[in-house]
Amino acid sequence: MTSSLVQSVDWLTIAPPTLTAVVALVVLVADLFVPPERKRLLGWTAIGGLTAALALLVPLRAGDRETFCLTADTQVAACSYTADRFTVVIQLLVLGGALLTALLSVSETREKLPAGEYWFLLLSSAAGAALLPASRDLATLVVALEVASLPAFALVGLKRGDRMSGEAALKFFLSSVTATAVTLLGVSFVYAATGTLHLTEIAQRLDDVPGQLQTLAEAGVALTLVGFAFKTAAVPFHFWVPDTYVGAPLPVAAYLSVVGKAVGFTGLILVTVVAFPSYADVWGPALAVLAAVTMTAGNVAALRQVSTRAWSAVRLLAWSSVAQAGYLLVPIAAAAYSSDDQIGATVAYALMYAVVNLGAFAVVALVARTHPRNRLADYRGLYAASPAAALALGFFLLNLAGLPPGIIGLFAKVTVFSAAVDAGLGWLAVIMGLNVVIGLYYYLRWTALLFRTPEGAPVRHRASAPVTLAIGLTAATAVVLSGYPQFALRFAATALF
DSSP, rough: OOOOOSSSOTTTTTTTHHHHHHHHHHHHTTTTOOOOOGGGGHHHHHHHHHHHHHHHHHGTTOOOOOEEOSSSSTTTTTEEEEHHHHHHHHHHHHHHHHHHHHHHHHHHHHSSSSSHHHHHHHHHHHHHHHHHBBOOOHHHHHHHHHHHHHHHHHHTTTTTTTEEEEEEHHHHHHHHHHHHHHHHHHHHHHHHHHOOHHHHHHHHHHHOOGGGGGHHHHHHHHHHHHHHHTTTTTTTTTTTTTHHHHOOOOOHHHHHIIIIIHHHHHHHIIIIIIIIIGHHHHHHHHHHHHHHHHHHHHHHOOOTOOOOOSHHHHHHHHHHHHHHHHHHHHHHHHHHHGGGHHHHHHHHHHHHHHHHHHHHHHHHHHTTTTTTTGGGGGGHHHHHHHHHHHHHHHHHHHHTTTOOHHHHHHHHHHHHHHHHHHHTTTHHHHHHHHHHHHHHHHHHHHHHHTSSSOSOOOOOOOOHHHHHHHHHHHHHHHHHHHHHHHEEEHHHHTOOO
């Protein structure tokens, strides 16, 4: 008796990304019939859908479900979709980030952007991003990566008639298409060498690749890693980041800085730790060098931002995100030298970064309403005009710098630093320490501007209710995590395979 090639679908397991995709289709169709004066309902529908998708993670919190498996024997099953704890934590980050982006976008879609197209693209990208951490075969992984990426190209270029938006979308598109081509070539080589696409089976078969296919397997591993390095904005594949963030609508830049980065790092973790552990002696040193170069390039570029230059605030956050990518790479590289436990440090850091970076972008979106050129100099005296916004932004920047009272930022950096030391990567820990010091300068410089005496009369910044809610949610979460950082660290430590 032969077993079925495909099991029945466990709908609860795949519910979060499925619901997000269904709501995207509902919004797209509803846009055809909703009159212009009621288009805001599309935004609230999207927000409701993302909230419901987050709620569907609660039944999955045990992390013991899987579906789309090849055999009925769970001892040897190779499954394409796994809702383990790693998946649930990353889906929480991705869908939560998309929800906060949606809150920031309500005013934008009412005034500047086409509502129907925007909400459909955002939800489609979020659905792909939520699918990716559950992917356990290379085909599903690549499809999820592209479902998350392709709508993002259109989101970046959605400001019609804006030359910078079009250029940003083109740069983002060309770099991502190149990354996809390289990734697909690497995946095809890995499949040719192992005869399977499932990550766990690849890990087993790479240990015993025939001699004549050894070079092919090594080339496949290398090309796959290069492709995902593009997605994470690691140096030298980072050149698209500043111009894309400046040209994109601010909520989209916030989305790319958190959800886009989470997608790239999740894919990188899956292919390195799950699929290619036998090649740890290759990808471990490569990722360690990438981490060092990326954090250094990002911090030095952020340090050089001129406060009076147009869009310097967004550019600083863009280069800061490159530097943060370097920190996120450290525990993945460390996993090659010690154990998979190091991945928890990357997840903990990603959770901290997602909360405070989205909060910083929320305040930037608020200031942009009265200062559309968004220079760092525009933040001088923000405390006199909007005390709550200034205090929130200052707190977010201190978290990114890793300074009290931003305790969760400090704990996250210490966790990443410890991962490097425990793995014997002392040189990388030293480079990270130097980069943290560089970061302190430009984060504190921006924070100090908030409390200086303003030039002229203070300009009041009127925030819409959704933007106020986004700032409040991120600030409250950051405060709670700073008061009890062990919660985030323990939560992330459970995100292991």
